[in-house]
Amino acid sequence: MSRKADEIMAADTLKDAKKLQASFISTEPFQESSKEKEKEKDNNKLFHIHERNVSDEISERTFQDVSLCYQCGKCSAGCPVRYYMDIAPNKVVRFIQLGYYEEALKSETPWLCAGCLACSVRCPKEFDLAKFMDAVREIAIEKGVEIKQENILKFHKAFLDQIKNHGRSYEVGLVAEYKMKTLDLFQDVDSAPGMFLKGKLDLLPHNIKNRKEIKSIFKKTSGKK
Amino acid sequence: MKYGYFPGCSLTSSAKEYDISLRKVIDKLGISFDEINDWSCCGATSAHVTNHKLSTALAMRNIMLAEQQGLDNIIAPCAACYNRLIISQNEIGKHTGIRKETEDLLSVKFKKDVKVFNILELFLKSGLNKIIENRKRELSELKAACYYGCLLVRPAAITKFDDAEEPESMEKIVEATGADTVDWNYKTECCGAAHSIARRDIVVDLSKKIIDDAITHGANVMVVACPMCHTNLDMRQRAMKRKYPDHKEFPVLYLTELIGLSLGMDEKELGIDLHYTNFKYADTLLNNSAKG
Amino acid sequence: MDKQNWEPKIAAFVCNWCTYTGADLAGTSRLKYPANCKIIRVMCSGSIDPVFILKAFERGADGVLVSGCHPNDCHYNAGNFHARRRWDFFHELLDFIGIEKGRLQFSWISASEGKKFADVITKVTEDIKAMGPFTAYKKMNSEFTIDFPEEPSELPEPEFQENSDKETE
């Protein structure tokens, strides 16, 4: 069976559930992986990536030029999550350097980056790779690129939703929302009840007073470049 | 000196014991805190990995509150919060564009230079002899592997307090409690951090390696100063056990809990019973004498 | 003076070894920059007397650029260090005597930095343009008569100035 057929199959069986999700999740409508949507997205976004030079954009956001990197691979060598990545971190930089933006933005690597900064502190060219990865992710979201590590993105979105609504992280809400987004209902069953029992998880969120301000920060920063 | 206190979200929930033990310990050592009023999330991980403007604004909101409250020094016990706060400060200090953007967002002007300290700096600054003087017992049975994680010492150019590769400050503090420290390899290796929920498989593997290295080098307890690290190293030991059946439970303590123990407090008082792994200092004594 | 068409007059004191050669490189690389700046070559930035600069302002310069070798790169080992030390003091003095600090600028340009030379000249010209003409001395000259013994006896202004507009038309 081809990959596309696979996707359609999956889409069919989960369709209802996903519609439900879409209505529940406040951030962005869930992108259906149906053929038309896929095509439309491709037409609208990906082919226009080259319009604006992504490497320039990254340089602007991170205040460092991607041409600094001389591809020694020390970042990849010391990356703790290297084994889980599809391409090496230095290759993401390489793709951006050469203008293969689509390949870079579609890669799982930026999403798996844990931001531990091991690469940044060891880089012989003092290139802050962690910051670079932040920018790549940011641009990938803005361009609407399909994100393979969607659970990670969903986690981040769920987390930010908590902050947006309460000002602080609300772990019950976080886990609940994350579960709803991913439909991965069984993953944390061994820890969450334990947390309740130990009195670590509060059932009610800690709301800060000035939630208005937080909401406005979110609103003002969500504008796409 | 009075410190502003920025607990961060974790310390109000999943890392409650860190907050509890910290408050107890500093009380005993005569250090006082002023919690920042109405503090909010620092923007750690989720914000900065997806939206840099948002993360800087979230972090700087707390700095702004501290400034408004007249606090010159704040202490951020969570390593991730500490890192976000100093990096954001550094960004707005270095790039006028970001500074302006953030100031406009929050409609303030940053004037003062609010200094952010991590937990290690707090104890080093307030004086290790305070711990030694108030020590009720020497934790000489403990061989601690001091785990810094990533965000406490990196990037050294901004944190400017210890070496990024071979840090030693936590060892100094732990040794003040009378405990021994071990020289090991994974002091600053990453535990997987925020992937804890979305990619638990990664976190389990990485944390397992860290714990194994500590055991190989003769440690019987691990000391951490970051709630995220603690969650991964402590809570994820169950998942570890499932994946690696020969895994043996290994206690992971917060630095403040260890200090608390040496100051004579008991495990319950310090919230050690809230951990997923069991730890009783008395047991360590027993174990060691049984071996000896 | 017609502010729209006003073009600043800028004097650049540069050392023979680094900046002058850097300016040559800008030329050989065919980089373009505004024509407002005239170079006065000295052997070393260390030999630039503050009086030269005052003299330049007095003679109607709207801005002055001083440029030498990078630290540690001086052809004479240390001349540029002396220059730097001297300028630290001199900058304050300029301010004191009423010449805005921005009218005097410093830079280090090496023999290999043709691009930097062009950039610096462009920037200085823009800065001075933004500041407008330097009139303080001219005003003073009209109020007091000051005798400058070194002044060259005759200096006819080029004749083409009046005709120039016609020629370009």
Add this chain to the structure above:
Amino acid sequence: MKIGVFICHCGENISSTVDCPRVADVCRTYTGVEYSVDYKYMCSDPGQNLIKDAIHKYNLDAIVVGSCSPHMHERTFRNAAVSAGINPFMVEIANLREHCSWVHDNIEAATRKAIELMRMAIEKVKRDKPLTKIKVPITKRVLVIGGGIAGIQAALDTANAGYEVVLVEKEPSIGGHMSQLSETFPTLDCSQCILTPRMVEVHQHPKIKLMTYSEVERVEGFIGNFKVTIKKKARHINEDKCSGCGMCITKCPIKKKAYNSFEEDLAFRPAVYVPFPQAIPNIPVIDETVCTYYKTGKCGMCVKVCDREAIDFGQKDTIHVADVGAIIVATGFKLYNIDKKSADSKYKGYGEYGYGKYRDVIDGLQFERIASASGPTSGEIKRPSDGRVPKKIAFIQCVGSRDDSKGISYCSKICCMYTAKQAMLYRHKVHDGEAYIFYMDIRAGGKMYEEFVRRAIEEDKVKYIRGRVSRIYEEDGKYIVKGEDTLAGMPVEIDADMVVLATAMIPQDGAESLARTIGIPYDKYGFFNEAHPKLRPVESTTAGVFLAGACQSPKDIPESVSMASAAASKAIILFANDTLEREPVVAKVNEDICAGCFYCMKVCPFGAVEVKDVKDINGIVYKEVAYINQGVCQGCGTCTATCLSKSIELAGFNNEEIFAEIAAL
């Protein structure tokens, strides 16, 4: 004064944006300008003849040429002027090409600027004075600083040309780093075998005065006339009496208190020692810091066993002065180490490689000693920690080099080659061993170099992995080397028994202070600067001081040797004349108005300012003034700007001339 103005079109290079005839016309109106003309190529023969004819015809006193940069053709036009009977310093060049036509688009603006540039040059030439070149005598003796291969070569070449040489080496023996090497690339011939005959030749050469264990303390004077003060450190051995029998060394009871620096600290040496058996001169040195006699006043074992009575505990450092005409600096390099550095150091260490705490993580020179037949392991490859033979070895290139974050941006140039050589030697000696090399690029430019590297890969099966190593851990006596194969795109972990770091070449200790002593510039790393990167690579900017070997930048042996020979020939060229001529752009003091503050003395980078007594007719000194030694002065003019009484003038760039230029802006 009659001035001639000549405007060059430079083909179309100038005339395309500057209206040359108009410039010539305007210039003709200026006072003093007798003749003004434009021409297509001023630098061509007809162009020069045009100038010469005009000088004769109009009886000109000075000329101004509006052409390309003075750095291009100043000399051409000066020569033309001289042949027509004008002093060469009565020629001014206005740079209409590089500074005007090439950098502007607007014809009107460029033409105006050209006229203004011409006006400035005309005003300057009016105040120019005829100058004559300066003549100075030459002492035909060379000082060579550093007794490594570069210093040895330079000394031998100069001495064989018939000139006397003083060779100063700070270590007890000459030989330098080359004497430490096992075998050399790309021929794999034994380093000591080719070096030792040269060392002996130096020792026996009648024209070479060898001063080992000595350092240059002070350099005064100028090209052809340097006066050098050398400190000879006390060996505590009478050199005239010692026969080099080595009894003192064998009998010295202090065996393990000092590391043997020749063996790169992989072995110990006694308190009295020669660095290595083939040392030149073969005279030991007593190390005061560990010798029992200097601590307790007792022992004296060496005195008892020396039948020539050569031990002299009371010997003191001695000071020697030498007059030389040229100096060849060949102080070489040292290796960067990965240790933790102090906060103010310009380098940073490698915490990721353990800051040097792992004993089997060694540097390239240490490996050379281990692989050397005369080394601490007699040439067997063994681990320093436990003496086991490593079965898996990892070499890491570019440690420190090309690493901005550690403070070194340059490529050390030789590491690619010596790492290939070392891996080859390892494979030759440990047949069942595996050798891995982590590299970023292989830079094997040189005769037979690339072939050599390929041989390591193809014949000796050395495995090259392209990627920098991120971290080294010790685990059960093995060293886990974490890298990434960037070509395969795969992470790599090697559990090596030993790791060899090809650490960067950095300037020798004290290079910067020596540079200040001699008065030569150095770059931000401390390498000495050549006068011109392409055309004057072995001269320093200070006349009469030449550079050889790795003190100027990282170099391998053949390059160091050729540079040494080039430096020697530069000195020999200098000595081919009895006197030498210099450009007269020097500063001069007006003694009548000099106030004697001597600020000029403080700022002069060349030490050219001296105190001169001014006497009245009775011979009584009534004031002290500054005097500038014309031979030493390089003409920077820093003194002129510093002088409070404005009594110093720089010939060719005096205040009057510059004021005239400013006035003509």
